[in-house]
Amino acid sequence: MKILHLISSPQGEASFSVKLGNAIVNEIQSAHPDNTLTTHDLTATPFPHLEEAHLTSFYTPEEKRTPELVEAVKHSDEAIAEIMNADAIVIDTPMYNFGIPSTLKTWIDHIARAGKTFSYGEKGPEGLVKNKKVYLAISSGGIYSEGFMKAYDFTEPYLRAVLGFMGMTDIKTFRVEGVKMPGLQETALDKAIQAIEL
16 A cells, blocks of 8 residues: 655644644554555645746657756656555645645646646546545634535535546545634544544
8 A cells, every 4th residue: 555645734743634634644554554655745845836837848748848847847747656656645734715725736736737647538538547545634723514614615625626637536535623613622633533434
């Protein structure tokens, strides 16, 4: 079992999404003792926001890339190779202003590439990243999985949509919610960890 663990919170080990993500990784490792783990903290080594050179490199055939374009495509190629190599992908993300942090969005921008992770054919788009187990570890200050605030959750729906578009449709979501709410914050993490079921 090859596990890829992606961290997008700048709060490090104090982050609730990281704590939940670590618990998910531990569960996977317990279920699959013969495993390898690759962890990337996207805040410690952030991907660059897409610029003209990146976009040009994506659409330039490999043999025609200049040295500048070869350098520009490196992050994307390495990230795509990692997800293709992984059996299980754990993505930690806090909810920021109802969505995901820009560090995670930038990583997605580098892996969502036509001809690499999805393609357009006569029957429409097809995801090319198949047979992956994806686990989302989402933290939020309030409750967004149900109730009237559910309409403000653009975190899980976006991740499910964009990852699914690339072929990653086997997704399980775990949430640590109410971490800023009196009466809930004290038990939110324990409740979330107890709910982990692979």
